[in-house]
Amino acid sequence: MKAVVIHAAKDLRIEEREAESLGPGQVEVAVGAGGICGSDLHYYNHGGFGTVRVREPMILGHEVAGTVRALGEGVVGLAIGDRVAVSPSRPCNACEYCLKGQQNHCLNMRFYGSAMPMPHIQGAFSQHLVAEQWQCHKIAKGVSIEEAAMAEPFAVALHAVARSGALTGKRVLVSGCGPIGALAIIAARAHGAREIVATDVMDAVLDKALAIGADRAINVASHPEALSAYAANKGYFDVQFEASGNERAVRFGLEALKPRATLVQLGLGGDVSIPQNMIVSKEIEMKGTFRFHEEFGLAVDLINQRRVDLKPLLTATFPLEDVVEAFKVAGDRSKSMKIHLAF
Ligand code: ZN
Numbered sequence: 001m002k003a004v005v006i007h008a009a010k011d012l013r014i015e016e017r018e019a020e021s022l023g024p025g026q027v028e029v030a031v032g033a034g035g036i037c038g039s040d041l042h043y044y045n046h047g048g049f050g051t052v053r054v055r056e057p058m059i060l061g062h063e064v065a066g067t068v069r070a071l072g073e074g075v076v077g078l079a080i081g082d083r084v085a086v087s088p089s090r091p092c093n094a095c096e097y098c099l100k101g102q103q104n105h106c107l108n109m110r111f112y113g114s115a116m117p118m119p120h121i122q123g124a125f126s127q128h129l130v131a132e133q134w135q136c137h138k139i140a141k142g143v144s145i146e147e148a149a150m151a152e153p154f155a156v157a158l159h160a161v162a163r164s165g166a167l168t169g170k171r172v173l174v175s176g177c178g179p180i181g182a183l184a185i186i187a188a189r190a191h192g193a194r195e196i197v198a199t200d201v202m203d204a205v206l207d208k209a210l211a212i213g214a215d216r217a218i219n220v221a222s223h224p225e226a227l228s229a230y231a232a233n234k235g236y237f238d239v240q241f242e243a244s245g246n247e248r249a250v251r252f253g254l255e256a257l258k259p260r261a262t263l264v265q266l267g268l269g270g271d272v273s274i275p276q277n278m279i280v281s282k283e284i285e286m287k288g289t290f291r292f293h294e295e296f297g298l299a300v301d302l303i304n305q306r307r308v309d310l311k312p313l314l315t316a317t318f319p320l321e322d323v324v325e326a327f328k329v330a331g332d333r334s335k336s337m338k339i340h341l342a343f
Contacts, residue, residue, distance in 0.1 A: 009047035033062035061125030062088035065148035168192035176244025245269030
């Protein structure tokens with residue numbers, strides 16, 4: 001089978017790999033679509049992010065959906081031909097964090113396409129994937145394979161909402177409207193947010209934010225003054241989803257958040273400087289959010305039931321042989337929201 005393998009920054013190859021053998025409780029999935037994520041782009045453009053570096057060849061990818069083509073012994077509830085979204089979250093279910101229900105903090109996590117541990121965890125951008133049956137969530141008739149592959153990044157946004165606390169009636173600020181910020185808008189809307197204001201530095205991205213349900217979109221590069229009104233009277237927003245990783249977005253958020261508001265940090269910006277005094281005096285709660293676990297099933301349910309529409313975020317699907325071009329287009333925020341590879 002063919003797989004998309006990263007060797008180093010800008011060194012992405014299509015290689016032949018042996019498909020894994022199928023064990024009890026496992027299913028073999030013919031991968032239909034794989035979404036290119038920001039972390040895949042970091043591996044491609046920079047050979048990693050932060051202290052995480054590619055140290056050996058690794059199959060990329062963790063946003064995939066496909067069709068079941070073989071069943072291992074004892075698999076129930078799935079049949080050959082079923083279309084499934086495959087969760088890349090593979091915790092051990094035995095460590096202290098798994099036993100507390102915090103599988104996203106598993107000490108032995110084998111999340112697809114991750115260079116964090118050594119040996120690296122191979123990813124899902126391959127023509128065939130052997131997965132545990134509990135990773136596979138059936139997708140409904142009429143849901144496209146690309147929409148199903150969006151369950152993974154949508155689960156990230158749903159976990160961020162779980163971290164924020166109840167959103168019913170809340171005023172929400174979303175800073176950074178790439179795929180994750182956009183999905184946070186959709187997730188916040190689905191959870192009853194009263195008003196959602198989106199910020200970014202690109203008009204094309206902000207137009208998309210409006211199209212998927214933001215009430216107002218502000219370009220903070222061309223209209224920074226549009227934000228200052230929200231800072232009056234100690235702030236306006238109850239919750240901020242910070243998906244840019246940009247220091248200025250955090251600083252502005254702290255000014256525009258009300259006392260006792262919550263700032264949920266999704267974006268990875270590295271080391272930034274933060275006005276501590278504002279966190280103290282406004283009693284702001286800052287929370288990180290990392291991956292997801294049980295939210296994957298919820299993401300698939302919401303997509304299957306058409307409770308959310310992720311289709312506006314689908315930009316294009318590239319054939320596998322054009323993988324390098326696909327990564328280039330995916331890295332251009334002015335042109336693309338979510339790019340998929342067809343396997
Ligand atoms: Zn564990």
